[in-house]
Amino acid sequence: MAILEVSGLCKTYPGFTLDHVGFRVEPGSIMGLIGRNGAGKTTTLKSILNIVHPDAGSIRYFGLELIAREREIKQRIGYAGGAVDYYKRRKIADLLDVTASFYDSWDAAACRKYLDAFSLDTQKTPAQLSEGMRIKLNLTLALSHHAELLILDEPTSGLDPVSREELLEIFLALRDRGVAVLFSTHITADLEKCADGITYISRGKLLASESLPAFLARCAETGAGRNLDEIMVHFEKEDYRERLA
Amino acid sequence: MKDLLKKDLRLTVSPLTWFFLAAAGMTMLPGYPILVGAFFVCLGIFYTFQNAREANDTLYTVLLPVRKRDFVAAKYVLVCFFELLAFAGMALLTVLRMTLLANTAAYVQNALMNATPFYLAFVLLVFTAFNVCFLGGFFKTAYAFGRPFFAAAVLIFLLIALGEALHHFPGLAFLNTPGGERLGVQLAALAAAAGICAAGTALSCRVSMARFERIDL
Numbered sequence: 001m002a003i004l005e006v007s008g009l010c011k012t013y014p015g016f017t018l019d020h021v022g023f024r025v026e027p028g029s030i031m032g033l034i035g036r037n038g039a040g041k042t043t044t045l046k047s048i049l050n051i052v053h054p055d056a057g058s059i060r061y062f063g064l065e066l067i068a069r070e071r072e073i074k075q076r077i078g079y080a081g082g083a084v085d086y087y088k089r090r091k092i093a094d095l096l097d098v099t100a101s102f103y104d105s106w107d108a109a110a111c112r113k114y115l116d117a118f119s120l121d122t123q124k125t126p127a128q129l130s131e132g133m134r135i136k137l138n139l140t141l142a143l144s145h146h147a148e149l150l151i152l153d154e155p156t157s158g159l160d161p162v163s164r165e166e167l168l169e170i171f172l173a174l175r176d177r178g179v180a181v182l183f184s185t186h187i188t189a190d191l192e193k194c195a196d197g198i199t200y201i202s203r204g205k206l207l208a209s210e211s212l213p214a215f216l217a218r219c220a221e222t223g224a225g226r227n228l229d230e231i232m233v234h235f236e237k238e239d240y241r242e243r244l245a
Numbered sequence: 246m247k248d249l250l251k252k253d254l255r256l257t258v259s260p261l262t263w264f265f266l267a268a269a270g271m272t273m274l275p276g277y278p279i280l281v282g283a284f285f286v287c288l289g290i291f292y293t294f295q296n297a298r299e300a301n302d303t304l305y306t307v308l309l310p311v312r313k314r315d316f317v318a319a320k321y322v323l324v325c326f327f328e329l330l331a332f333a334g335m336a337l338l339t340v341l342r343m344t345l346l347a348n349t350a351a352y353v354q355n356a357l358m359n360a361t362p363f364y365l366a367f368v369l370l371v372f373t374a375f376n377v378c379f380l381g382g383f384f385k386t387a388y389a390f391g392r393p394f395f396a397a398a399v400l401i402f403l404l405i406a407l408g409e410a411l412h413h414f415p416g417l418a419f420l421n422t423p424g425g426e427r428l429g430v431q432l433a434a435l436a437a438a439a440g441i442c443a444a445g446t447a448l449s450c451r452v453s454m455a456r457f458e459r460i461d462l
Binding site: 046049050051052053070072075079081085086087088089090094095097098099101102103 | 248251252256300304305308309310311312313459
């Protein structure tokens with residue numbers, strides 16, 4: 001059974017339409033959601049978290065409908081939209097205490113383990129942390145209740161190369177423990193290092209959703225490119241010289 | 246709900262909200278439109294909403310395993326908690342003014358509203374105006390609170406003007422007697438205001454829940 005199954009997801013904003021996007025995330029796998037800026041990645045993630053309301057489509061976690069079983073599902077997933085950007089002036093200890101009270105399966109020992117592993121000082125506030133450390137704090141919050149699926153929106157954007165590498169290692173370690181990870185990014189090199197599958201959205205439409213090796217092989221065969229960077233440029237590049245002429 | 250309330254008290258509530266509760270003490274001021282104290286209590290609550298928006302409280306909360314309607318209900322309960330604290334203080338001070346201090350010259354000669362059950366009724370109407378206009382307006386977007394607060398403030402100052410004017414109308418001077426005259430009528434007015442406040446707030450909460458379910462955050 002897929003841990004997350006999305007089908008026919010549609011959402012229309014003035015000037016933008018997310019058009020029948022669908023994909024599956026299997027347990028213990030890393031799925032990359034790629035597309036250029038404004039392609040619809042964040043709208044997709046917000047839709048699957050019920051932050052925005054899709055016009056159509058089905059979203060099922062663990063075989064359960066999101067809208068009908070939202071509370072139960074959110075006990076089992078974790079979301080980190082990049083760095084912590086809430087309650088930035090409150091102590092991390094307070095933030096952890098409050099967050100813990102909402103989860104039945106909050107594991108204080110696991111939380112302590114992540115805090116130690118990420119060298120997070122609970123007496124500090126998020127405002128006192130670097131971008132990379134705030135992402136790690138978000139991961140701690142998301143993982144301390146034993147989330148089976150971690151959803152991240154552009155977690156590596158704005159990070160230095162070392163922090164990005166560390167974060168990817170964390171994803172791989174989580175995958176080894178059976179946690180599924182869905183993360184959006186436009187930094188394709190990150191995906192080539194860790195993703196099992198890829199969902200590619202272009203201008204609101206689903207271009208591909210399959211295993212990464214199969215996608216790369218198919219694109220190489222058709223001459224679309226040998227790596228994700230080349231493939232994205234192949235599909236997305238617009239001729240601005242002609243437009244501006 | 247209990248966890249949401251604890252979260253708000255621990256993370257979201259602005260210190261200014263607690264500070265402005267002291268405005269309940271304005272009940273003791275002679276020669277001052279004491280209903281303005283109820284407005285200041287509302288202003289204090291407004292600062293908590295400002296704090297919450299700056300702290301991205303809405304997004305943090307909706308990502309927790311809670312129902313969206315519970316998020317809205319918790320905000321209403323939080324507001325009512327502060328209003329009840331303020332009202333309890335105002336009621337105690339009103340009793341003090343109507344009993345031990347009823348013959349104090351400053352209150353006997355007070356041209357403006359005295360602390361009476363009728364005053365407390367208007368305090369509840371001010372809170373109703375705030376709960377309906379501000380909270381109801383805020384949950385149209387869960388973001389924009391300037392216009393809802395302005396609308397609430399306009400309505401509140403109209404209510405204050407009405408409250409201050411009524412006892413000058415022929416036959417209504419009893420509303421302002423420091424010791425409390427025709428207490429039965431005044432208490433009936435207070436009970437009616439309590440009913441309006443409870444019904445208005447409950448209705449506003451229901452509408453806000455429905456609105457909040459529909460908006461895209």
